[in-house]
Amino acid sequence: MGEVIVVTSGKGGVGKTTTTANLGTGLAQLGNKVALVDADIGLRNLDVVLGLENRIVYDITDVTGGHCRLRQALIKDKRYEGLFLLPAAQTKDKTSVNPDQMKELCGDLRQEFDYVIIDCPAGIEQGFKNAIAGADRAVVVTTPEVSAVRDADRIVGLLEAAELRDPRLIVNRVRYKMVKAGDMMSIEDIIDILAIDLLGVVPEDEMVVITTNRGEAVICDDRSRSGQAYRNIVRRITGEQVPLLSLEEGGLMNRIRRMIGFK
């Protein structure tokens, strides 16, 4: 029985889709069978980010509406054997799927895959309710901005109301230099407000833009720091204990340097 994880944020543009793509790719790299579900009906992006747009024949609404079998709608990734995408519909809207259908869909996917990762749309309306309906766990993505953190807080509240306990947090697009200069919220500030477990911190990285535009995942890039951050997050999802990358640069390393008198 696989696990269904929803990636959500409330606010748009914080990196839900990028995170979903990278977590899925990373889990597949480790040999897991992974299904990515794009729940952003009407504004689908995950297919574009994965470079699979031109392979779409059936989408999630065809599956829930009974127009095709689940297996027909799943698109196999170009690079990884165990990675599949269930694309959203582009010409319909969020009301074309309901939470009960999503629950059933997640139940079916769970039978076949080790991990099912759902890319939640921005907002807290129908699309959000659909996306979280079938999930076992939630990952909340935020950026170090007051608006994003405020929305994440709202989402954590809604997740709790939906009995999705203990969501875990990914702080995306962190600029260490700005944090150090006191111009950006620090991880500690964010944790202080949200009071949920930290799953990982992803630094701001140009490579994300470059790889995304190519339809690839940054996690495949061995040299990039964001790729490393995502690899660590993936290992944490699988249950490993991995120290935080953020502390290596922003905190721990500096603390050690300070301790040994470098700074």
Added chain:
Amino acid sequence: MDTGRKAPVSHLQDDVEGEENTILIRRTLRSGQKFYYDGNVIVMGDVNPGAEVVATGHVIVMGQMRGMVHAGAEGDESAMVMAFRLLPTQLRIANHITRPPDDEVPPGTFPEVAKIKNGVVTIESYQTGRAAV
């Protein structure tokens, strides 16, 4: 049939198609916009990625075709797709589904026609008078 017009000149009859309805869309179709028509479709504008044009007959795009296009949607294998710039995410004719190769090809800079030839979807440059062959 419109009786007010002259019937096509007899020797041209084989080359003239007039039985189906044809519709003219005078704007650009954007992502999420889907257009279905029982007949031929002519778009005077672009079809952007994420937009869909589905016709039971031919599809002609007087602009860039970057979205999903399906000609002969009810199974007509003689349907074709023509565009000034034919760069679709996916191109379907009758029950054939094709997509551009993954290794990027330089974008076409001239009008092209896609149709089924010997059971495969073939794309060739458009030459006046030869499109319907």
